[in-house]
Amino acid sequence: MKIELAENYGFCFGVKRAIKIAEENKNSATYGPLIHNSKEIARLEKDFQVGLSDDYKSFAPGDKAVIRTHGIPKNELEYLVANKVNVIDATCPYVTKPQQICQEMSEAGYDIVIFGDATHPEIKGVQSYAIKGAYVVTSPQELASIKLSEKVALVAQTTRKVEEYLAIANFLIPRHKEVRVFNTICNATFENQDAVRKLSAKADVMLIIGGKNSSNTKQLYSISKANCSDSYHIEDESELELSWFKDKKLCGISAGASTPDWIIQNVIDAIKKSLD
Amino acid sequence: MKIELAENYGFCFGVKRAIKIAEENKNSATYGPLIHNSKEIARLEKDFQVGLSDDYKSFAPGDKAVIRTHGIPKNELEYLVANKVNVIDATCPYVTKPQQICQEMSEAGYDIVIFGDATHPEIKGVQSYAIKGAYVVTSPQELASIKLSEKVALVAQTTRKVEEYLAIANFLIPRHKEVRVFNTICNATFENQDAVRKLSAKADVMLIIGGKNSSNTKQLYSISKANCSDSYHIEDESELELSWFKDKKLCGISAGASTPDWIIQNVIDAIKKSLD
Numbered sequence: 426m427k428i429e430l431a432e433n434y435g436f437c438f439g440v441k442r443a444i445k446i447a448e449e450n451k452n453s454a455t456y457g458p459l460i461h462n463s464k465e466i467a468r469l470e471k472d473f474q475v476g477l478s479d480d481y482k483s484f485a486p487g488d489k490a491v492i493r494t495h496g497i498p499k500n501e502l503e504y505l506v507a508n509k510v511n512v513i514d515a516t517c518p519y520v521t522k523p524q525q526i527c528q529e530m531s532e533a534g535y536d537i538v539i540f541g542d543a544t545h546p547e548i549k550g551v552q553s554y555a556i557k558g559a560y561v562v563t564s565p566q567e568l569a570s571i572k573l574s575e576k577v578a579l580v581a582q583t584t585r586k587v588e589e590y591l592a593i594a595n596f597l598i599p600r601h602k603e604v605r606v607f608n609t610i611c612n613a614t615f616e617n618q619d620a621v622r623k624l625s626a627k628a629d630v631m632l633i634i635g636g637k638n639s640s641n642t643k644q645l646y647s648i649s650k651a652n653c654s655d656s657y658h659i660e661d662e663s664e665l666e667l668s669w670f671k672d673k674k675l676c677g678i679s680a681g682a683s684t685p686d687w688i689i690q691n692v693i694d695a696i697k698k699s700l701d
Numbered sequence: 702m703k704i705e706l707a708e709n710y711g712f713c714f715g716v717k718r719a720i721k722i723a724e725e726n727k728n729s730a731t732y733g734p735l736i737h738n739s740k741e742i743a744r745l746e747k748d749f750q751v752g753l754s755d756d757y758k759s760f761a762p763g764d765k766a767v768i769r770t771h772g773i774p775k776n777e778l779e780y781l782v783a784n785k786v787n788v789i790d791a792t793c794p795y796v797t798k799p800q801q802i803c804q805e806m807s808e809a810g811y812d813i814v815i816f817g818d819a820t821h822p823e824i825k826g827v828q829s830y831a832i833k834g835a836y837v838v839t840s841p842q843e844l845a846s847i848k849l850s851e852k853v854a855l856v857a858q859t860t861r862k863v864e865e866y867l868a869i870a871n872f873l874i875p876r877h878k879e880v881r882v883f884n885t886i887c888n889a890t891f892e893n894q895d896a897v898r899k900l901s902a903k904a905d906v907m908l909i910i911g912g913k914n915s916s917n918t919k920q921l922y923s924i925s926k927a928n929c930s931d932s933y934h935i936e937d938e939s940e941l942e943l944s945w946f947k948d949k950k951l952c953g954i955s956a957g958a959s960t961p962d963w964i965i966q967n968v969i970d971a972i973k974k975s976l977d
Binding site: 479587590591595596598599600602603604605606607608615662 | 776860863866867870871874876877878879881883884886891900
């Protein structure tokens with residue numbers, strides 16, 4: 426069986442940047458997981474003493490608080506600053522952007538629609554910048570019962586599929602005088618999704634490696650599954666099953682934006698070893 | 702054979718308003734045809750002495766110049782005003798709107814894309830308000846070779862089909878940071894198109910009455926033709942052919958926004974008479 430990596434996969438710009446920031450700030454703590462990959466977080470704790478707190482009120486004045494790639498809600502950031510916590514911002518710049526858009530658009534009087542998962546930290550953060558609130562939806566159907574004004578601004582979670590974003594835009598455009606569509610889906614997402622689309626069309630078994638709570642990994646898996654029914658979303662090599670590879674010719678591999686190369690390499694090594 | 706009129710058809714708000722303005726301004730002349738219906742224009746000339754000039758430079762100071770529903774290019778309007786022509790503006794307010802949008806958006810640094818027919822007077826007028834120019838297209842394919850900036854504003858000819866407008870928006874959104882989509886297709890267009898869609902799905906012969914150069918009439922005809930192959934675009938009763946109605950059960954009728962009721966009534970009377 427041949428193993429082929431997708432043309433684009435794994436760590437994105439924002440994740441690389443955040444890990445570098447964390448590594449440069451030993452003896453700090455992130456507020457919430459820095460990225461959606463528990464193994465990489467464990468490595469940062471072990472090698473760089475970067476801890477993890479789930480409560481922003483746990484930071485004392487002078488403590489170093491690293492803000493996760495997904496960003497945090499505005500009021501929590503304001504609390505940290507007001508309490509003289511040493512804030513180290515590792516929010517991905519592609520996430521800061523929709524936060525700014527939400528703030529500017531609500532100040533300019535637009536109703537705001539966010540395409541994304543309301544329970545995801547990125548979206549909780551982005552939504553908090555809409556000073557008059559925002560509607561968070563994952564499908565046009567959810568908009569049917571919402572009364573919006575004539576002017577609507579639309580932003581997307583950075584890791585979403587563009588086809589689904591367009592479906593929401595297409596619902597709004599005929600119903601409103603102006604729809605201001607901000608393309609906040611990040612390029613890494615576009616590129617990784619395109620590469621999975623291509624690879625899963627020819628592979629007969631696909632592995633998508635990444636955190637089970639990682640939004641972008643879940644999107645990659647859903648694209649892969651549509652093309653290749655033998656697609657598996659795993660966090661690491663411990664989940665591999667030999668039966669997946671029986672009589673297969675090409676195993677395609679991709680990984681989410683928060684999956685480090687060393688985990689991908691461990692998976693490849695384990696497959697090769699099992700096939701020996 | 703039964704004859705059924707579409708739920709919405711014929712004169713729209715802007716055309717009714719323009720005819721009223723023309724009737725109130727005897728001994729004037731329109732610059733270009735007031736609406737795309739030569740018979741109604743002949744009636745205005747006969748009953749209200751409203752003439753027609755095809756050259757804006759033909760108006761002398763003090764002359765009454767009625768501006769057509771489709772609007773005119775900005776520089777021509779400025780010429781008329783500068784030359785102290787008595788300008789009577791019958792531009793449809795739904796056309797004034799995209800003119801204003803073009804001006805505002807180009808001042809705000811957006812690249813402008815207009816979905817419409819570059820040779821249509823409405824679009825010539827709208828385009829002239831884009832101070833740095835605008836791209837006029839009828840399909841996404843035409844955009845493929847055009848290099849646009851990160852911020853794009855999109856407006857549509859008032860009489861276009863919304864599905865085709867969305868296709869253009871869908872092409873632009875993934876390729877640009879921000880696409881500001883203005884829904885400038887007018888409600889009368891929406892309503893007349895919806896009604897034709899409904900009626901042509903059940904009729905076995907369809908008549909669409911309106912000027913051969915009328916954009917909105919052509920759109921109605923194209924929608925009708927897709928549902929009912931026996932669809933005919935006529936200007937008046939003189940074009941009717943008896944063979945169209947042979948063995949037909951339901952004749953659906955709609956008319957463009959510039960088609961007066963009296964022409965529609967003449968068509969209905971002629972069909973009834975021929976079937977007697």
